[in-house]
Amino acid sequence: MTIRQLTHQILQKKSFLCIGLDVDLDKIPQHLLAAKDPIFEFNKAIIDATHDIAVAYKPNTAFYEAYGLKGWAALEKTINYLNNKHPEVFTIADAKRGDIGNTSAMYAKAFLQDLGFDSVTVAPYMGKDSVEPFLAVKGKFTILLALTSNEGAFDFQVQGAGNGELYKKVLETSKTWQGSDNLMYVAGATKAEYFKEIRKIVPDNFLLVPGVGTQGGSLKDVCRYGMNSRVGLLVNSSRAIIYAGTGEDFALKAREEALKVQQEMKEILFQV
Amino acid sequence: MTIRQLTHQILQKKSFLCIGLDVDLDKIPQHLLAAKDPIFEFNKAIIDATHDIAVAYKPNTAFYEAYGLKGWAALEKTINYLNNKHPEVFTIADAKRGDIGNTSAMYAKAFLQDLGFDSVTVAPYMGKDSVEPFLAVKGKFTILLALTSNEGAFDFQVQGAGNGELYKKVLETSKTWQGSDNLMYVAGATKAEYFKEIRKIVPDNFLLVPGVGTQGGSLKDVCRYGMNSRVGLLVNSSRAIIYAGTGEDFALKAREEALKVQQEMKEILFQV
Numbered sequence: 001m002t003i004r005q006l007t008h009q010i011l012q013k014k015s016f017l018c019i020g021l022d023v024d025l026d027k028i029p030q031h032l033l034a035a036k037d038p039i040f041e042f043n044k045a046i047i048d049a050t051h052d053i054a055v056a057y058k059p060n061t062a063f064y065e066a067y068g069l070k071g072w073a074a075l076e077k078t079i080n081y082l083n084n085k086h087p088e089v090f091t092i093a094d095a096k097r098g099d100i101g102n103t104s105a106m107y108a109k110a111f112l113q114d115l116g117f118d119s120v121t122v123a124p125y126m127g128k129d130s131v132e133p134f135l136a137v138k139g140k141f142t143i144l145l146a147l148t149s150n151e152g153a154f155d156f157q158v159q160g161a162g163n164g165e166l167y168k169k170v171l172e173t174s175k176t177w178q179g180s181d182n183l184m185y186v187a188g189a190t191k192a193e194y195f196k197e198i199r200k201i202v203p204d205n206f207l208l209v210p211g212v213g214t215q216g217g218s219l220k221d222v223c224r225y226g227m228n229s230r231v232g233l234l235v236n237s238s239r240a241i242i243y244a245g246t247g248e249d250f251a252l253k254a255r256e257e258a259l260k261v262q263q264e265m266k267e268i269l270f271q272v
Numbered sequence: 273m274t275i276r277q278l279t280h281q282i283l284q285k286k287s288f289l290c291i292g293l294d295v296d297l298d299k300i301p302q303h304l305l306a307a308k309d310p311i312f313e314f315n316k317a318i319i320d321a322t323h324d325i326a327v328a329y330k331p332n333t334a335f336y337e338a339y340g341l342k343g344w345a346a347l348e349k350t351i352n353y354l355n356n357k358h359p360e361v362f363t364i365a366d367a368k369r370g371d372i373g374n375t376s377a378m379y380a381k382a383f384l385q386d387l388g389f390d391s392v393t394v395a396p397y398m399g400k401d402s403v404e405p406f407l408a409v410k411g412k413f414t415i416l417l418a419l420t421s422n423e424g425a426f427d428f429q430v431q432g433a434g435n436g437e438l439y440k441k442v443l444e445t446s447k448t449w450q451g452s453d454n455l456m457y458v459a460g461a462t463k464a465e466y467f468k469e470i471r472k473i474v475p476d477n478f479l480l481v482p483g484v485g486t487q488g489g490s491l492k493d494v495c496r497y498g499m500n501s502r503v504g505l506l507v508n509s510s511r512a513i514i515y516a517g518t519g520e521d522f523a524l525k526a527r528e529e530a531l532k533v534q535q536e537m538k539e540i541l542f543q544v
Contacts, residue, residue, distance in 0.1 A: 022375070062371060062378035068386060072344045096371050098395060099334060100422045100482075103294070106334035114340060123370060125397045125417055127424025145397055150372045152399025155445055161431040161438060173427055210372075 001118050001139075003206070006090055007230045009055050014266040016231055017258060018056035018092065018208065019046065020238025021078065022063045027243050029250045039067065039074035042250075044081055046242055049251035051086045053262040056234050058092040058208075079115050090234070091118045092208065096145065098123040098130045105133040112140040119143050121186060121208070124170045128177055135179025141206075142182055146170055146198065149188025149211030167194075171201040184208055187226065189217025189235065195225030206232050212261070213240030219261070223268045231269070237261060273390050273411075275478070278362055279502045281327050286538040288503055289530060290328035290364065290480065291318065292510025293350065294335045299515050301522045311339065311346035314522075316353060318514055321523035323358045325534040328506050330364040330480075351387050362506070363390045364480065368417065370395040370402045377405040384412040391415050393458060393480070396442045400449055407451025413478075414454055418442055418470065421460025421483030439466075443473040456480055459498065461489025461507065467497030478504050484533070485512030491533070495540045503541070509533060 010016045021043050025033070028042045035041040047057065059078055064071035082091050093111040097120065098104060104122075111120040112134070119141035122134055134142040147157055147167040161169040174183055187198055189211035198207070207226055211217035212235050219235060226233050241261070245253025282288050295311045304310040319329065331350055336343035354363050365383040369392065370376060376394075383392040384406070391413035394406055406414040419429055419439040433441040446455055459470055461483035470479070479498055483489035484507050491507060498505050513533070517525025 024378075060371070060375055062369070062375045062382070065382040066378040066386070068348065068382070069341060069344055072341055076340065094371075096369065096395070096398075097334070099332070099366075099368055100420070100487075103332055103334045106296075106332075106338040110334070110337040110340070114338070123368070123395045123397050125395050125428060126368075126420050126422055127427030127429070129422050129424040131424075148372070148398050150398055150401050152401040152403075155399030156397060156433065156438065156441060157399070159433040159438070159441060161428065161433050166428065166431070166433060166438065169428060169431060215372075 001090055003230060006055070006206070009088055009090070010231050011269070013053060013055055014269055015053050015055055015262040016233050016235055016265055017054045017261055018058050018234045018236040019050060019054045019241055019258065020094070020210070020236050021046065021057055021059040021242065022238045023074075024063060025067070029246050029248065031248060037074055037077065039064070039071065040077045040081075043074070043078045045251040046254050047082065047086065049255040050258045051089060053255070053258055054089070056090040056092060057082060058094045058236055060094040060238075076115065079117060083116050092143065093117040093120040096121050096123050098126050100126070101129045101133055104130050108134045108137050112137045119184065121145065124174065128173070131174065132178050135177060135182050140182065141184050143184040143186055143208050144170065144174055146185040147187050147191055147194055149190045149215050149217065153188065153191065168197065168201060171198065175202070186210065189219070189222045190215055192218060192221035192225055195222065199226065199228065203228060204230070204232070206234060209233055209235045213237035219264055220268070235265070273362055275502060278327070278478070281360055281362070282503050283541075285325060285327055286541055287325050287327055287534040288505050288507055288537055289326045289533055290330050290506045290508040291322060291326045291513055291530065292366070292482070292508050293318065293329055293331040293514065294510045295346075296335060297339070301518050301520065303520060309346055309349065311336070311343065312349040312353070315346070315350045317523040318526050319354065319358065321527040322530045323361060325527070325530055326361070328362040328364060329354060330366045330508055332366040332510075348387065351389060355388050364415065365389040365392040368393050368395050370398050372398070373401045373405055376402050380406045380409050384409045391456065393417065396446065400445075403446065404450050407449060407454050412454065413456050415456040415458055415480050416442065416446055418457040419459050419463055419466055421462045421487050421489065425460065425463065440469065440473060443470065447474070458482065461491070461494050462487055464490060464493035464497055467494065471498065471500065475500060476502070476504070478506060481505055481507045485509035491536055492540070507537070
């Protein structure tokens, strides 16, 4: 998928909503547990109920690995379903990987080529040669952690490094890497006041924004400081949407919750 | 496993060698490809040929995820084999994970509880609440990236942060986290001159040292600056050992290569 296609989809759906598919078997409707593959059945129902108002889906790999082989099979089925039934949506493997070069190349193969995700999240701590193997995959995107939505972000990311804070150093340095055209960044909604600084360094790149919803970030603030001429934002909500209902009508409840966010997005898109 | 048991094993085997099980189907002896599970057969042969001279095994999860379901199944079989046949060895899931708290908890469950590894490597970029869920698992170890062996380590890890470089800040800050007794650290052999600084901050913790072998680090330098009274080092070699041979005698060749390293370790252990 190209940035142009992504922006086109956003304007068409009047939405820049990404839904996080973080499936916890203790939290999904209990009637699904009788199914052969409850994780996939849950995802399929959520996707079918929301694909016209969400532009991206983001399974977090931790939730699949926690169920071993069964979980990995459900992840494969979920990305195959998205690629076959809804090829217009943008897919994100929220994996937060990063290792020495030959190892990162294996992760890039796993997520971007074999599983066929459009993008994968990557941690920057190990620097250039840990990220470039992801950037080398043509037509795919690498979403680098810059400023995350959690409390622990204050431990290192906003520490001084060079002429600014570490997250700024990450943004600046990453622009010099081979394949940097394929970069997007994670910037947490809980730190919307930092978005002005982020946009000074990366005005054009898409930002994947977690932290709206359960984590408490404000959509309006994120848009005020983070939006650019190509919209440039994918705002994620996971738990607040997918666990909105616990009964047989859970997918409908998820849609209702997603619609609330999408309505807010629509207003912002056509007024800002 | 306790630190006391780990040190006991080191002294008994006269070795602090960790063997990295980074299995690439393009590099293993081709006759194995006819087996039902070539990845596991390769690992089993390497483990059987080296378990008396290696104290730890470290599968890097990237190499398993790159083969999808088949790879994940081979990882499960490998850790089960280690836990059942060689319960005395220390096992490391080289996964370099790290995410917001509820997500890190899922990774901790996957690697330390369900798969039953003794330890898992974790990236520090997201700070305290991304690491503490791993530290909370009793009787297990979290191996935090401090100073990695690759070139990209210079991009951020040795940048100024607070009163020192970022890797020092990571070491210092991590000591204040809940469960910090369960911490070990990754410190690359290619940067042995930094070990003196690392030992000033974490004199007692074990260091997992990649970068000896293919990456070019010196074992002598690592030991000179990094060893402590409990040995405190696990030195990893992956490719140089496991791909020492390509024929039917590959496991024997791997053993010969491992023996060379172990001999050097033995001399250092009983002379330093």
